[in-house]
Amino acid sequence: GAVVSQHPSWVICKSGTSVKIECRSLDFQATTMFWYRQFPKQSLMLMATSNEGSKATYEQGVEKDKFLINHASLTLSTLTVTSAHPEDSSFYICSARGPSPGSPQFFGPGTRLTVL
């Protein structure tokens, strides 16, 4: 299967700081990338969908000014959590899919964010 990498795998930061998470598709061109968040023992929650070169589409209830998403190339998307607070502590997972209709999405390994 295709490989999606994510960096960093874990991060601890102080409240009020910003954190950037990178997501890369290593062996395919990802026309669409997705960002999910998952709290312990809960389901994956889709935060936003982004297409290369376009603004991200955010799900209802997700603050776009707080969670900045940039999908600047066909292999890279970034999620910046601005002014992070303890309630933003979660497991953030990106995924990517290729251009063909019905193509599967592949997930990165996730980034565990802890805000102190």
Next chain:
Amino acid sequence: QKEVEQNSGPLSVPEGAIASLNCTYSDRGSQSFFWYRQYSGKSPELIMFIYSNGDKEDGRFTAQLNKASQYVSLLIRDSQPSDSATYLCRTGNQFYFGTGTSLTVIP
């Protein structure tokens, strides 16, 4: 409206048995179906996908589509303790996931 519905379980099967997981979908026009496995604390990984033109077998895993009843099944033969995980499904171009089905294989 949820795109897919899964029995959240937990589903427990003895080692060596067949585990059967179902996913009911609402969009009759769905053409593609995906199964993911998520171990505790890890991200999901794609294990099977099929299109509306047929079932698929890959090793111990078989995905079967029942269009009339709008569900897709994942069968795991000769279940192993390492199969213990949460199994997620999604269909078509919808990228939302439910809680999935928790499977425990008992040694």
